[in-house]
Amino acid sequence: MACPVNQVKASADVSVPAYDSKDLSTGIVHFGIGNFTRAHQMSYLEDLLTIDFEGAKGWAYTGAGVREASGKRHLEQYGSQGYRYSIVQSNGSGSKQRVQVVGAMHEMLVGPLTPGELLKRLSSTETRIVSMTITEFGYTIPFSSQDEELLKLARREGLSTEGDDSFEEADKHNKKYDGATVMGYVIAGLAARRTMGRGGMTILSCDNIPENGNYVHGKIMEKLDSIDRSLKEWVEKNCSFPNCMVDSITPGTDAKVKSNLEKRFGIIDKSPVPREFFKQWVIEDKFVAGRPAWEKVGAQMVKDVHPYEIAKIRMLNVSHTVMSLPGILKNLENGPDAANDLTISHLYRSVIEQEIRPVLKKVPGMSAVNLPKYQKQLEHRFTKGLPDALTRIAQDTSEKLRVQGVPAIREGYEAGLDMKGLAFTVAAWGHYIELAAKDKKKLEDLRGDAVMNAMTTGGIDGLLDNKEIFQELTSDSRWRESVKSSYNGILNKGLDVTIQSLYPKKESFWRGRSVALAAGICVAGVAAGVALQVFGRRVAVSA
Template sequence: MNTISYHYDAQKITTGILHIGVGNFHRAHQQFYTNAVLEFEDQQQWGICGVCLLPSDEKTVHNLRAQNLEYSLTVCGRNGTDEVYTIGSLRELIWGVENPVAVIEKVADPSIKIITLTITEGGYNLDKETGEFILSDEKVQHDLKNPGSPSTVFGFVAEGLRRRKIKNHGGITILSCDNLQHNGNTAQRAFSAFIQAHDKDLAEWMKDHVTFPNSMVDRITPAVTAEDVIRLNQKSGMTDLAPVYCEDFAQWVIEDNFIAGRPAWEKVGVEFTEDVTAFENMKLSLLNASHTLLSYPSFLMGYRKVDLAMEDENMVEFIRNFMDIDITPLVPAPENTNLEEYKEILIERFSNHRVSDQVSRLCFDGISKFPVYIIPNLLKMIKENMDLTRPAFLVASYRHYLKYKTDDYGHSYEVAEPWLTTEDQKLIDDADSQAFLDLSCFKGADLKGSAKFVDLYTRFADHIKNIGTGPVLQSIIK
């Protein structure tokens, strides 16, 4: 194991980036790249001020503050060698529940040139059918009526931008780092809609003073359990209350549209481009979609770790067929990218025993993931009259996962779906399996309009219930 400490003087680092959502992925990805770029003396104005907005963030905030905001990042190599980095790029940490005014003032601070976001796919508060911002949301309405005491990310940013405008502190870039197609466009639509309802003058100011680049992010980063904390500290010899671990692959592609400047991230491996579309389409359609394809069937088959599911030959062939037969014809490779090599690396990454990602993490929040990772290509497959076997099996598995909450071996489990509505639950509970195709994540897709899809899906739903997920998967493969 190699231990790598930073060599810059942390006390000389100033903050130029405000990041909202200090979760494991952010600490393994954006902090990793920024920690590296701070080694260059002319880049030391780009430290990160982290912002946590949820009551559930209290433990993370407490643990990081207890160790001067530093933490260890274990990068698990596919070659069997791990590297442990000490990350020092997180220079400030504000908990909005404890000090909301500090968040607002930091957004307005002229030293902050970039706001980065990891607020999850569902965090942008967009209607899954229309794509429009949901102004009627209770928390959104609270923030519109009480701009000085916000509770949502939109309220905090809007009030901070309003004060930034009043003080003439200049423009700023809002950079989404969430797994969404055209995530910058999505962020712009959400924040612009809120701010238009909040302050029309501010909305006009935003047009000339705020940019929203699209970006593509990639690094498998599992959740960290209490057992993982012990294991990681034993391996590193450290006493870290908030360690993170991840795979050795990392990628970050960003459209170079920063109105107030940016770090020279290209010095440490970030790729800048005029258009991120081909990169994000490849990643969302192959990596994220394959993760979703693997998640519910493998969980129902009793697997709780991704690498163990990848020891199942049927599962590996299922994923390979999905990538090769279903997705490759629909996804043009970005320039200088070998798609066959990319797919092979994905299989290696999923199979990495040293990462051993949780299947439950992949199952989390399917309501937000299906419209982003699965539905766009499924609609193309329906239109092109392609084989719909694998996506139909996936949707049937998702229904069984949500409805019965018992796997093939009779083990019960809890479902984590934060954006599930009351209407969704009625559709899940309905005895008619076709009712499930009206779930909020499928709205606008009209899956019922494809007789071919409906026939496959209903047969798979019946078979999974009667004989189990594993035997049905085997019948697909064989």
């Protein structure tokens, strides 16, 4: 008989916390309690609590949110289960699964509801790390008037002796702070620590941003430069901002995940998280106020994260983008579908081997990463991994290209490489945008409206004119011609034929395989009888 996740008993395939959550105390406040954080960082702490509870019990997570609607939803989901939830680790087919019940997050606070309580946690001597997964956009939101109100509270004279009363008063007048941002809370927390003489802490970004620690450091210093230069100096002297690299494929949670968990393991969970078995965390060992002993449970504590980070971003994240767009155009559904497609597999492997690895091997310190071995590991994860929706992978493509793709393209050109595979990726993105516009589908992208307008009014040239995304590449003629060549190739010959022409293989490579010769676009000029795939339906097209 199925039972709630906070009442389940341990078994061969289900690990359950053996401790009482009442014995945990906050050491880390984390903003952005999404699937990835719960599947990755909190899983590491759960592992540590299992093998060294006494050493880890003071490092529990307080989850934090700044949006009232989602915050209330999370409070209900997690709070009603005693803040316990399930990580369902699985191989691609689902034949092998294991459940880890996690209790590493022992509470959650929502800024719009209890701003004082959240600021109290941030300024507590017990809190030594503030971590976050808020996407790059979250760091760029302008300082709000509500942030300014938080800062006034944090600077209040006498706060060191009247802190609790001041925080409780803020909760009674919470509307005054509704609209404060993550960065506003972090800066106010730092200001309160200085006011109360409680020392600095470590700010740990776990977002997929190159040099994420340096990035969040720069954003906080930039804000402080305009609002409080004395606090800026204090932060520089008393806080640290480690870089880190995170990795584990974590699809979204759907009804199938919940149903499988209940039927297969007898666990009722309002918010389980599916995840592949693999996980990796590489962290710069730079913590001013201590840290959990993550190295005991497999995290890699290093002096320089950059070689690991750039290898992961270029070989995994960029490859995901390379696979997802043609996969969607071919009406494939999930990551493994695309990775196992003959031509798409040939595409992403060729991009890695011809456009990415030649640049990576010249990166200082890259000897720490075995690139051929890492590629084989990724190929296995791609082809045998969890069915992560291609449409989810393709979300925010504009930002992924800006942050991850454009630097790879620029450095490839500087190394004398022909970046034709990444040019093809952008061409496929152009077709995807056009088809979404035709079907009146909203793009899940920060710049969705802008890129859709560019494609519908200016075509592929209009898209390539976007300087925010493509930066100096907007004026690079060889880049533009390479993208347009693939764009026209897809239009006139189809995806697969265009890919094959980019990276020719002997005929025997393709012979005997089921290869669709075109996908996505129905145009005149295609040989009679060729099968086209147009968003879910296959049609015969005659010249």
